[in-house]
Amino acid sequence: MIKTTAQKIYTFLIFVFLYAPIVTLMVLSFNASKTRAKWGGFSLKWYKNLFRNEAILQALWNTLAIAFLSALIATVIGTIACISINSMKKRNRAVIMGITNIPMLNAEIVTGISLMLLFISLGIKFGFTTILLSHITFNIPYVILSVMPRMKQLNPSTYEAALDLGASHTVAFFKVVFPDILPGILSGFLMAFTMSLDDFIITYFTKGPGVDTLSTKIYTEVRKGIKPEMYALSTIIFVSVLVLLLLSNYSPKDKKKV
Amino acid sequence: MSKKLLSAPYLFWSVMFILIPLGMVFYYGFTDKTGAFTLDNIIAITTAEHSKALWEALKLSFISTLICFLLAYPLALILSSRNVKQNSFLILIFILPMWMNFLLRTLAWQTLLEKTGVINSILKFLNLPTLNIINKPEAIVLGMVYNFLPFMVLPLYNVLVKIDKNVINAARDLGANSVQTFFKIIFPLSLPGVFSGITMVFVPALTTFVISNILGGSKILLIGNVIEQEFTQTGNWHLGSGLSIVLMVFIIINMVISALTDKDGEAQGL
Amino acid sequence: MKKLTALLLCGITAVSLLTGCGSDSNAGVNGEVYVYNWGEYIDPETLDMFEEETGIKVIYDEFDINENMYPKVEAGAVAYDVVCPSDYMIQKMIDNGLLQELNFDNMPNAKANIGAQYYEQAAAFDPGNKYCVPYCWGTVGILYNKTMVTEPVTSWSILWDEKYDDNILMQDSVRDAFMVALKAKGYSMNTMDKSQLEEVTNDLIAQKPLVQAYVLDQVRDKMIGGEAALGVIYSGEAIYTQRDNADLEYVIPEEGTNVWIDGWVVPKNAPNKENAEKFIDFMCRGDIALMNFEYITYSTPNTAAQALIEDEDIKNSKIAFPDLSQYENLETYRYLGEEGDELYNSLWKKVKG
Numbered sequence: 001m002i003k004t005t006a007q008k009i010y011t012f013l014i015f016v017f018l019y020a021p022i023v024t025l026m027v028l029s030f031n032a033s034k035t036r037a038k039w040g041g042f043s044l045k046w047y048k049n050l051f052r053n054e055a056i057l058q059a060l061w062n063t064l065a066i067a068f069l070s071a072l073i074a075t076v077i078g079t080i081a082c083i084s085i086n087s088m089k090k091r092n093r094a095v096i097m098g099i100t101n102i103p104m105l106n107a108e109i110v111t112g113i114s115l116m117l118l119f120i121s122l123g124i125k126f127g128f129t130t131i132l133l134s135h136i137t138f139n140i141p142y143v144i145l146s147v148m149p150r151m152k153q154l155n156p157s158t159y160e161a162a163l164d165l166g167a168s169h170t171v172a173f174f175k176v177v178f179p180d181i182l183p184g185i186l187s188g189f190l191m192a193f194t195m196s197l198d199d200f201i202i203t204y205f206t207k208g209p210g211v212d213t214l215s216t217k218i219y220t221e222v223r224k225g226i227k228p229e230m231y232a233l234s235t236i237i238f239v240s241v242l243v244l245l246l247l248s249n250y251s252p253k254d255k256k257k258v
Numbered sequence: 259m260s261k262k263l264l265s266a267p268y269l270f271w272s273v274m275f276i277l278i279p280l281g282m283v284f285y286y287g288f289t290d291k292t293g294a295f296t297l298d299n300i301i302a303i304t305t306a307e308h309s310k311a312l313w314e315a316l317k318l319s320f321i322s323t324l325i326c327f328l329l330a331y332p333l334a335l336i337l338s339s340r341n342v343k344q345n346s347f348l349i350l351i352f353i354l355p356m357w358m359n360f361l362l363r364t365l366a367w368q369t370l371l372e373k374t375g376v377i378n379s380i381l382k383f384l385n386l387p388t389l390n391i392i393n394k395p396e397a398i399v400l401g402m403v404y405n406f407l408p409f410m411v412l413p414l415y416n417v418l419v420k421i422d423k424n425v426i427n428a429a430r431d432l433g434a435n436s437v438q439t440f441f442k443i444i445f446p447l448s449l450p451g452v453f454s455g456i457t458m459v460f461v462p463a464l465t466t467f468v469i470s471n472i473l474g475g476s477k478i479l480l481i482g483n484v485i486e487q488e489f490t491q492t493g494n495w496h497l498g499s500g501l502s503i504v505l506m507v508f509i510i511i512n513m514v515i516s517a518l519t520d521k522d523g524e525a526q527g528l
Numbered sequence: 529m530k531k532l533t534a535l536l537l538c539g540i541t542a543v544s545l546l547t548g549c550g551s552d553s554n555a556g557v558n559g560e561v562y563v564y565n566w567g568e569y570i571d572p573e574t575l576d577m578f579e580e581e582t583g584i585k586v587i588y589d590e591f592d593i594n595e596n597m598y599p600k601v602e603a604g605a606v607a608y609d610v611v612c613p614s615d616y617m618i619q620k621m622i623d624n625g626l627l628q629e630l631n632f633d634n635m636p637n638a639k640a641n642i643g644a645q646y647y648e649q650a651a652a653f654d655p656g657n658k659y660c661v662p663y664c665w666g667t668v669g670i671l672y673n674k675t676m677v678t679e680p681v682t683s684w685s686i687l688w689d690e691k692y693d694d695n696i697l698m699q700d701s702v703r704d705a706f707m708v709a710l711k712a713k714g715y716s717m718n719t720m721d722k723s724q725l726e727e728v729t730n731d732l733i734a735q736k737p738l739v740q741a742y743v744l745d746q747v748r749d750k751m752i753g754g755e756a757a758l759g760v761i762y763s764g765e766a767i768y769t770q771r772d773n774a775d776l777e778y779v780i781p782e783e784g785t786n787v788w789i790d791g792w793v794v795p796k797n798a799p800n801k802e803n804a805e806k807f808i809d810f811m812c813r814g815d816i817a818l819m820n821f822e823y824i825t826y827s828t829p830n831t832a833a834q835a836l837i838e839d840e841d842i843k844n845s846k847i848a849f850p851d852l853s854q855y856e857n858l859e860t861y862r863y864l865g866e867e868g869d870e871l872y873n874s875l876w877k878k879v880k881g
Contacts, residue, residue, distance in 0.1 A: 011333060018352070020366075037755070081264070088265075105457060105461060113485070117283065117286065117495070117499075118278060120605045121282065210588055218359055222365060222746070223744045242354065245350055249350075310881050373755055374754050393740055479877075
């Protein structure tokens with residue numbers, strides 16, 4: 001009994017640590033004063049202003065579009081790659097997995113800089129495309145690492161059985177393999193989406209003029225003081241994700257009760 | 259076989275966007291402004307400012323990794339002993355903060371830790387001594403632990419939850435007490451997760467420039483800050499690349515250690 | 529997990545629909561102009577007005593210090609049409625052939641509205657006034673909190689006073705930091721004298737333990753919040769902070785300081801020079817310059833705008849429009865050549881390391 005109480009307190013304290021800054025930001029979003037250094041009373045005006053602030057909405061749109069597209073493309077490339085990596089000889093596989101690990105294990109700053117150097121030497125105009133390409137690059141490993149274990153658990157004979165029964169490779173893949181690796185693909189996608197959403201360093205080195213994600217926008221604002229609309233937006237995003245999470249977690253239980 | 263062809267897009271992508279760019283960092287790192295080969299950019303790490311920045315970064319990231327490990331291990335143990343349904347929820351709770359922008363979260367610590375900040379206001383109200391760590395190394399460590407703790411918890415949790423309960427029960431049946439069970443069974447089995455977690459915390463902590471900027475008041479220069487400034491301010495890409503190569507040596511050492519403990523060549527963490 | 533992903537996707541689509549209308553990034557009917565300016569250094573409303581009146585789309589980007597802006601323009605990966613650097617940086621860009629001459633015939637407002645004395649001042653770094661139209665100017669001084677500093681603040685040397693341990697904010701940029709230290713010793717802030725520089729480098733190193741943080745514009749929030757007693761600050765920011773905290777006072781130390789000018793310039797590789805000149809001229813219009821002045825609170829060299837100011841307090845503000853004749857040893861930064869850059873940068877690294 002004492003043990004479980006201690007466990008609960010410990011878990012609780014860690015949660016306080018993780019969520020204290022988030023609560024702070026939420027409180028600041030209701031601060032009537034423009035500066036974070038002063039409490040100027042409760043106000044909803046930043047929420048109102050947010051929807052009129054085109055720059056922030058544009059940054060939000062860029063962030064979501066880049067996160068969604070990069071996660072999607074990375075998921076497709078990564079999943080296809082997994083199929084072939086899985087059938088490779090051990091040595092080739094080790095080499096490829098080694099390369100896959102590079103963007104994950106390497107310093108973000110080095111990855112960002114290396115991509116910046118590449119884009120400059122290729123003469124690609126910095127902007128949406130360069131950010132997207134960079135995000136796909138660091139997202140692929142997350143997809144591969146979450147699909148690969150599922151791939152390994154597959155029983156290869158089911159796929160061969162489907163072929164023997166006359167299914168084409170494509171049909172066999174979508175009917176037999178795909179459903180089994182789907183959870184891996186989805187969690188890979190989700191992971192990639194989240195990583196892209198939260199990235200700052202790589203975007204910082206590969207972004208172009210007029211194209212800001214929320215991260216780079218915030219970074220330029222750090223110096224001058226964050227515009228409170230940004231706190232409002234973050235609060236909205238956070239609360240909606242939290243609500244989705246609660247819904248997805250509790251709805252199955254409710255059904256059982258009924 | 260058509261399966262081989264399937265890897266083509268990814269191979270192309272890795273060569274184009276991983277290997278070639280890295281090659282360019284090496285090219286810049288080993289040349290000077292005229293394009294001639296030089297080792298100066300690498301040797302530059304031995305100058306007082308650079309080696310100090312590297313040492314500071316190694317020190318702070320080591321401390322942060324250690325604290326992350328000490329905080330995360332008990333937590334992962336607790337989480338892995340709960341029932342499964344509740345767990346996936348708890349784990350998601352750890353990823354959830356990432357949906358609030360990383361810069362904002364770090365900045366919030368500034369609001370919390372400042373002299374006139376939230377924590378000190380509470381402490382003053384309670385007549386307790388105030389906490390003065392903002393713009394000091396302690397604040398940077400706190401920022402690192404805060405930002406990277408989930409990367410330690412998740413891999414640890416993933417290995418701990420997979421440990422066969424029968425093995426633990428067997429140990430108990432054979433007379434091992436809980437301390438013995440932990441050190442003889444659980445801990446050795448969780449080592450892949452430990453190493454994976456260490457890598458995932460140590461590398462970003464070692465190379466960060468944002469956390470030290472926001473919470474360190476720019477008073478403490480880490481190697482990440484030096485590299486960032488070479489690229490964005492001084493405009494000396496050669497020196498910046500050279501220092502990046504030095505930094506990569508430390509990351510490679512870390513990679514080798516985790517590769518040795520992770521025989522499948524795949525991080526267990528995710 | 530599946531369910532969560534599905535729900536997330538729904539959420540994303542909803543948000544996309546919500547914001548999608550704002551993402552319409554068609555080029556303006558009359559082309560576009562790439563503007564690279566300091567962070568929060570313009571009233572965003574004026575950009576909208578410019579787009580509406582001219583049909584030119586503004587693609588706007590921000591930098592935080594001159595030193596960050598230069599490599600980007602030099603690398604040329606992004607071709608900007610209009611940039612707003614400070615004096616010494618403009619000189620550096622002219623010296624290194626990064627700028628193109630402006631055609632003042634296309635910019636009647638720039639000719640008529642910017643006070644002659646500001647062009648005169650700008651001629652120091654832009655001989656013949658060929659490249660730059662002044663946008664803002666100001667001084668650098670000490671902002672102090674009257675509740676925490678009771679003695680009169682007259683000298684830069686107060687920033688070395690141990691009484692204010694952990695209560696001092698210094699600027700986190702090479703030239704500004706060295707300016708403070710050089711001026712405190714009575715040296716020129718454009719010195720290339722090695723022994724003087726060595727001396728003040730040691731001063732800065734000695735000061736470091738007393739410094740709470742090296743900041744750029746964060747000085748604003750920190751001073752408003754009462755985090756520090758003294759901070760090195762640009763005059764425009766000082767006016768901004770006083771609006772939120774009446775305890776703050778700005779002084780120009782008696783040893784003199786930096787009088788700076790930020791101006792619009794057009795890089796050599798600008799793809800839309802005509803639009804760039806239209807943009808610069810628009811910003812020189814009296815009413816527009818006034819809007820910007822009121823928004824960013826940095827002193828405007830625009831005489832038409834100065835005449836339009838209604839608020840008496842601001843009009844007579846000693847911070848916004850100081851009488852420079854009563855100060856001695858005022859200087860403007862000069863570009864010190866590649867050698868100077870390297871010397872200052874390496875010494876600064878020593879201070880920070």
